[in-house]
Amino acid sequence: MGSSCGRVCWKWGSPLRRLPGFSRLLSTAALAPQICVVGSGPAGFYTAQHLLKHHRLARVDIYEKLPVPFGLVRFGVAPDHPEVKNVINTFTQTAHSDRCAYYGNVTIGKDVMVKELQRAYHAVVLSYGAEDNRILGIPGENLSGVYSARAFVGWYNGLPENRDLKPDLSSETAVVLGQGNVALDVARVLLSPLDILRKTDITEGSLAAIACSKVKRVWLVGRRGPLQVAFTIKELREMINLPGTRPLLDPADFTGLGDVIKDIPRPRKRLTELMIKSAREKPGEKEAALWASATKEWGLKFQRSPLEVLPATDGKQARGIRMAVTRLEGSGESARAVPTGEVEELECGLILSSIGYRSLPLDSSIPFDPKLGIIPNSLGRVQGAPGLYCSGWVKRGPTGVIITTMNDSFDTAQSVLEDLQTGVLNLSNSKEGFKSVRSILHSRGVHPVTFSDWEKIDAAEVARGKLAGKPREKIVDPQEMLQLISH
């Protein structure tokens, strides 16, 4: 595949090639599509990457509301999971492409509106993720000591809006509502030996708070049973092997499961087998020794649905949680938890609700489904809004790991590429791209942060981290970030 004298050759995925009569060569003049991506997390960067790779001329501008890029890779992935953050290297390569530009410190929906972006670009891709969380909707949810896991994760990961969370870590028992990987992350950060945490990029402030923590026991509570846990095996294994801790798994919760899982798909089978083994089998010598000397513990409680957070005598602090005991109707992924009428109480002073992230509508002009919490779309094309696309969690909901988002972003990029090819996106309407956005931002007193600005912030964080034996010391104050780059 090559290009010669005005003909441009696209490199397409197989489905398009198989369309009858599809021509791979265009004889139109080579016009450069101007594309903008809103959000610089994995969805934004993978969408940009795919567009740049599969279109020789496209220009992609990535906008981000914070000064710093990378979204949940920086603010969501746990500090003790640095390998997962290696994707930053491929994103950095993308940002360095001469057809790509990063503009941080620009809030779409406030500093510039989506309609203005649509005037400036041929296509606008919304990849702004899920910045909120689902709420429990139970009495006592707003008592002191109750936090969303999302805010707690943001706190230890240096997300500016959560830096003043000051979670109350003074009680011995913490309850995490939810049994996904985020629930395991927060349990692990609460119980990890400080020697491990202090070598990570966890923020200095949160490390100091955790060092004074009295939390010794964390329960992960789920409404359904062991076969419905949402966490994955690598993270569970990590928890079982966490130094200084012992697992509290009730063998009764796993009775008879061995037979049930005989013929189910391997991933769920292995995950369940690991839980059964840890709950029912006698630990090996090494494990037994570790568990005997453990000072902290964590456990799984099943079939418990939160009803109310119970207040202490002062009426302001959480002191426990009342839960409905449930039974399961149906089986597998679609099993439903139904209250039995029985109720149970668990004493605790720290409650973290880890029941899911949630997207918010960005701008009143964009279609948004408040029930599903996503932008209505088909293959990434926003319904009823030509020229508008979406990728990542705001497109399909806040679940999955980076590979899930990667595939979905490539998919959306493919929709954009198809629409460029078929003329749905009309390239003969020339667009100014950032040129027009720059003057809008200037008139509103907004100063975008460039990628090389970010690299200065990055260098400062790494330098500060070095002094403390950490990969970086994150700057948590956006003003400090802006001052560093003299904005």
Added chain:
Amino acid sequence: CPYTGCRCSTGTLVAVAQLALTSCNLFDSSADRVTVHFINRDGERLTATAKEGESLLEVVVNQNLSIDGFGACEGTLACSTCHLIFEEDVFQKLDAITDEELDMLDLAYGLTDTSRLGCQVCVKKAMDGLTVQVPAEVADMRRELEVGKQSK
């Protein structure tokens, strides 16, 4: 890597690649070349010459093969983007799979009975002429159906 005894899952991709290259250069480099074919998602065959001891992920990276999103975590067993499908007889002869690799493989799209993660499979002389398949992603399959409907 048979020369360093270095397991591909430890350390960063760069460190392992450097280590493998340094060690492999102690030997006659031309004798250690192995041809590997990757069938890409779009059916295109990508052929590369690998060094004995390189992981299949390193081959893709070092030879700059055009496989979208391959090796996101850079060989640290923190993702499943280097998922490859082998022929049955080749699969049986590969080094035993660890729990660590199985844990990540379990999350891969289009998992088959002859799937492995490319970052954990090191090239051996006996693999000369090996053909591996890059799995189609679930999203791609749905797209095919969608496009198929439109063209009718």
